[in-house]
Amino acid sequence: MFKETIFYLSRVLGKKVRTGNDAVIGTLADIAVDVSSAVPQVVLLVIKSGGREMLVDSATFTVTEERGQFVFRCRELVTLPSLPENTLLLKKYVLDRQLVDINGRKLVRVNDLRLAVMSSGTFLVAVDVGFEGLMRRLGVAKPLKALLRLFNASMPGKLVLWDAVETVDIGHAGIKLSKAYSKLETLHVSDLADILEDMDIKMQTEVFSSFDDEKAADVLEELEMEAQITVLESLPVEKAADLLEMMPADEVADILEEMGEEKAEELLSEMESEASEEVRELMEYEDYEVGSVMTTDFIAYKVSMTVGEVIGELRRLKPEPSSIYYLYIVDESEKLTATVSLRDLVVSEAETIIDEIMNTKMIFVRDTDDIESIGEIISKYNLLAVPVVDKDMVLLGMVVIDDIVYNLLRARKRKV
DSSP states (O other), X not given: OOOOEEEEHHHHTTOEEEETTSOEEEEEEEEEXXXXXXXXXXXXXXXXXXXXXXXXXXXXXXXEEETTEEEEEESSOOEESSOXXXXXXXXXXXXXXXXXXXXXXXXXEOOEEEEEEETTEEEEEEEEOSHHHHHHHHTOHHHHHHHHHTTTOOOOOOEEEGGGEEEOSOGGGTOOOTTTTGGGGGSOHHHHHHHHHTSOHHHHHHHHHTSOHHHHHHHHHHSOHHHHHHHHHHSOHHHXXXXXXXXXXXXXXXXXXXXXXXXXXXXXXHSOHHHHHHHHHHHTSOTTBGGGTOBSOOOEEETTOBHHHHHHHHHHHOXXXXXXXXXXXXXXXXXXXXXEEHHHHHHSOTTOBHHHHOBOSOOOEETTSBTHHHHHHHHHHXXXXXXXXXXXXXXXXXXXXXHHHHHXXXXXXXXX
């Protein structure tokens, strides 16, 4: 009857590998698994013999536990010329490396790996990222456990199923994986940004470069300023400019203002002229002016449009939620004349002319006003966003409450 066996990688590395007649072939130097499936199967062993290492097909091996020791026996020595695609050497590329705990949404260090011998093969089932795994590696787990039991205490341990982790520290090793970082795609961009910020520059660049442009732009927007600059400086200028074009102009202006003048100019020159011109205009504002924190992603319509036409246009544009807190009405000279709330649009009949539901008693700020004045206005009138106009009432953008909070936090950080 087959008996399922569980073992840790740290307990079998360096162990003697024997033939069926108990002759020693060599010692176990590493184990490779196929990571193309949710539960990776062991596909080959690395055996060290006479100062050389050979890749041996794992199908010819059995792993059993005899008198508390794990014994590897080889029925037939079938060697392989190289590592197949989608395979990982566990000691070389996983043990002691960092990977992402997808459920915990953080980087963790692998202290040990847990494998299971089943009737269908040997599988990697979990990584040990806890204190117990670290003590096991040091060879002191058993005596320490015994000592803790005297005080009715136990050693903290933490296993994470392999299906819930993503390797991230292997790209530079030239390993070919068909689904690189696919599990990271399931995380929210804010979580991805937090994880990237904990990585070293090499790993950060490797992982960030694996995202498609849309995801990369979203993640870049969520990164802290220092990480944003690091990532942008690590990318080819063409790629960095493409990502910046996909971000709100005010966010891009904030980033470029913190970069070196030469690098910022290089990126602006690479961007499409319309996008770079918008950013340049925002960068001309002083830090204390409203224009420096406004977004130019706003929606404005002419007074003669119907509710149905406006809603149809919104469906076509699919704007960000913050862009439709309020819709602005402008005249032929692009001067702000009124506002319309999304609620009023939704509850009105499709043929209603905007003129009939718009609010001409507007609250607005000038682009050169002091930023500190906005907080008071938003609080007093309970607004989510405020339109920004120039001295001639031409609509330039809007300031949303999120930008005000960000600006306050940023100012506080600088003081600290």
